[in-house]
Amino acid sequence: MQIKVKCNCGETKCLEWAVVELQGIVEAQPSFEDRFQTLEIGVLCRPSAQEVYTFTVGYHELTGSKVPLKKPLLVLKKKKCVDEDQSGDTKSATAELEVIGIIRQRFLFKTRPKALISKPQPSVKERSRASGSAVTGQTT
C-alpha cells in the first residue's frame, strides 16, 4: 500500500500553527467533567518587548519563552477515502495524508508554576471567568 502525502499549500506558504507546551497536565475542575470544550485554560501574556512570556492558569503563573524548533513539525491530517471502482464487492479503503500546517516555534514553559498568592482572587469571580483550570502533576 502506498499513501501519498499531499500538500495543498502549493506555492503559497504553509499555514503556521502554534504550540504552547508546559510540563505536567492541565486539569479542569471536576465539576466540568468532560464538557470542557470552549473552557478557558489560561492567559498568555508578553509583559515586555523580550521573548519572555507568562502563562497564567487559574491562580498559577508559569514563565517561559518562545523558542524556534530545531526541525519544523508538519501537521498532517489522515483522510480515508473508499474506492468503489474496484470490481464487485471488494472495497478498498485508501488512505491519504494531507499537510495542513507547519509548526516552527513553540512557547515553552518549563518552570515550576508560581502561586499567585499575593493577590488572592475571590473564588466567585474566579468561577465567573470560567478559569476553572489549574496546573497539576509537575513532571520533568
Next chain:
Amino acid sequence: MEQQNPHGRGADAVLNLQPNSSVAIAYHSLFGPHDDLVLLEVDEKLLEEVLHERVSIRGQAEEEAVFCTKSKTYGIKYVGTSNSVLLIPPSGRSEYYENELDSQGNDSTKEVVPVIKLAPGIMELVEIAPRIDKLKLLLSENPYSLADEWESEEMDKCEKQMYNWNDLLDKVQASDDELKAGLRALSAVEIDGYWRLVDEKYMDSMLQMLLNNRILNDWSLDALDEGVLMKVMKMDGFSETLVHHCLDVYGDKLEGDEGNSCLWRLDEKRVCVHFAREVLRKGKMKVEHFMDEWQKKIPVEMHANFDMLEGEVLTERLGVETWVRGFRVSSLPLNPVERFSILFRERPKWEWKDLQPYIRDLTVPGLSSEGLLLKYTRRTQPNPEAEPVFSAR
C-alpha cells in the same frame, strides 16, 4: 467549514503577540483527541520534498510503515511526551477555525485562541536501508522461463504472480530510486509491463545461442551489431526484449556509434562468471577440475581468472587438495542480521579477505563498515601480526 477571519483568532494571534499584551487560551469547541491529526518532524531538506508532494508512506498492513522520498527510505519512530503540548490551529483558511468563542460572553477587548488537541507525541524520521529483500522474494515466485513462451496469453497475471511497477511500489518498502537500483541489481527485466527475473537456464540458452551465432557469422565479441544480432536471434525464437536483456546483463553498449544500429561489447568478467556458475551447479569439486571445466565453457578470446569469482565461490583446503563450492553473495539477504547469521552458519570463522566479498554490498545508514563488523561480529587476533578472524557475536 472554511471561513475567512480578518481578525485572526488563531495561531497567528499567539505567534505575533505584541509586547504588553495578552491573549486568552481556551479549549476549542471541537476539542478532542483528533487522532487523525499527527505531527511529523522533518528537516528543511525533507520539508522541501514534502511541500512538493514528492513523498509517500509505504508498507502493507502488517508491516511497519516507512517514509519514502524519491531516493531515500526513512523509518517512522513515534516519540511520546509527558508534557502537555497544546496545539493551536491558525485562523482563516482552516476547518478548525473557531467562531463560537465570540458568543461566549468573554471580555470583548481580549482575544481568545482555541486549542484543538493535546499532541501526545510526534513522529520522527530516521534514515534506514530500504527493505529490498522482499523484491527478490516476489520476483523469484515466477521467473520467466521457456514455459512462459508455451503458455497461453489468457492466464490471469495475478494468478501467475507477476508484478508491474505499481504493484512493486505497493509491496516493497523502498524509494523509487532504490527500487530501480534493486531491480537492476537483480537483473530484472520488464516484459509486457511486468518486472521479471529470467530463469538461469533460459539466460544460459540465450547466451549460448548468441555465442554460437557469433562463431557462425564471425562477429567480434567487442562490437556486436544489435540490429544484425536481433534478426538472427529472432529466427532462433528469442524475443527482442529478452535478447536486449541478455546484452544488457552480459555486455555494455558502446558509446558514440554513428550508425543506425548500436554496438555492444560482451564483458569478459560477467560472461566468465556466468559459466563458472553453470559449472558450480554440479556441486563441490576439486579446484583443478573446476578450472578445467570452466576454461572449456568460455569463449576462446576470454580468459578465466579465479579472482573473478570473489563472492561466488568458497574454497576449502582438505589435506593437500583444494575444493571449491558455489556460494553467491547475490543469493544472500541484504538485511545485516540475516546476512551474518547465514554467513556464520556457513562458516563459524572467517578471515577478512574471505568475508569482505560477502559483506561489501551491505549498507546501513549511519553505520560504517567497521561499525557493521563491530555490531555483528566478534574479532579475534591471536597476535598483532596475525590476520584477524571474525566469528559470530
